[in-house]
Amino acid sequence: MKSIVIKCGGSVMEDLGDSFFESLSELKEEGYQLVFVHGGGPAINKMLELYQVPHEFVNGLRKTTPEVMEVAEMVLSGQSNRKLAAMLQKQGLKALGLNGSDAGLFLGEVVDQEKLGLVGKISGVNRPLLEKLLSEELIPVITPIASTEDGTKLNVNADYAAAAVANAIDSEHCIFVTDVEGIFIDGKLSSHLDKKEIEQHIKDEKITGGMIPKVTSAMKAISQGINSVMIVSGKDAFYKNGTWIGTNVSAKKEVFN
Ligand SMILES: Nc1ncnc2c1ncn2[C@@H]1O[C@H](COP(=O)(O)OP(=O)(O)OP(=O)(O)O)[C@@H](O)[C@H]1O
Ligand SMILES: [Mg+2]
Known part of the structure; x- marks a missing residue:
């Protein structure tokens, strides 16, 4: 069984185009099984504002108070998950929506209670x-919701959740679908970045905000055995005629003589 984990960013959920679904079809035709993990960033922000719940980000991660958790779960399970599952169903795919916190699908641990809450x-x-x-x-x-051993629900950045799934089922690829075509450095799209370059770009603040959990989890997925990790746009084709379109993240760039 060969599989691909596709993390679908909340940032691009409303803008998934026909060409995105054509890329999915091409992958299915090649015999890959698909697993989706999704975010819901903008929709959660909108709801937090509507309910006037204060919120903040620390290094691209949302500090999660119990009130924020309640709203995040409501939006992720009740809106984003439903929307993505319906879009996939419309394409003839047998999508099954699941809560990460159910049936021990995602078991979780608190990262840093003081700094990040839940x-x-x-x-x-x-x-x-x-x-x-x-x-x-x-x-x-x-x-991307996990449950602790004692049943407390935790908000997991969907990028990390996707990488964990890819490692757990030994997927060949883990794809991060977002609202930009890949990683831009000094205004230019990078087709390929390795661990060392990424670490430098984070230090130099050329990779910031929501891109940080993406590259961090990409590097973790690679260190645990995933062949290839891509950061791609959901607005266009990300796989066409056997070629990936976006930024490839790898442990170390291959040197050709
Ligand atoms: N060097 C970079 N190249 C490209 N994007 C970058 C870079 N540094 C920071 N970003 C930001 O990262 C964002 C993508 O991460 P973001 O968390 O906002 O979206 P997402 O992960 O797709 O959605 P969600 O968090 O809802 O699942 C881009 O829209 C961009 O603003
Ligand atoms: Mg994000």
Whole structure:
């Protein structure tokens, strides 16, 4: 079974174009099974503002008070997940919406209670459940919410959640679909960046905000055995005629003599 985990950014959910779905079809035709993990950033912000819940970001991660958690879950499970599952269904794909906190799908641990509140990292993924769904030709669409051993719900950055899924089921690729074509450095799109370059760009503040959890989880996924990680746009084709379009992240650039 070869699979691809696709993290769909909340930033681009409303703008997924026909060419995005054509790329998905091409991957399906090549025999890949698809698993989706999605974010919901802008929709969560909108709802927090509507409910006048104060909120802030620390290094691209949303500080999560219990009030923020309640709103985040409402939006992720009730809106973003439903929207993405429906869009995939419309394309003839058998999408099945799932909450990461259900059935031990995502087991989580608090990252830094004082600094980030209920932000979690994933300590376990229910691999047998995912494999069962994939064997039934279903396409899991998962919210980035984890549950601790004692049932506390944690807000996990969807980029980290996607990387954890990719590692848990030994996917060949992990794709981060976002609202930009890839990583831009000094205004220019980079087709390929390695760990060392990424670390330097973060230091120089050329990679900031929401791109930080993306590259950090990309590097983690690679260190744990994923072949290729791409950061791509959901507004255009990201895979066409066997070629990826976006920024490829790797451990170390290959040197050709
Ligand atoms: N060097 C960079 N190149 C490209 N984008 C960058 C860079 N540094 C920071 N960014 C920002 O990262 C953003 C993408 O991350 P963001 O968290 O906003 O979206 P997302 O992860 O797709 O959505 P969500 O968080 O809702 O799942 C871009 O829109 C851009 O503003
Ligand atoms: Mg993000």
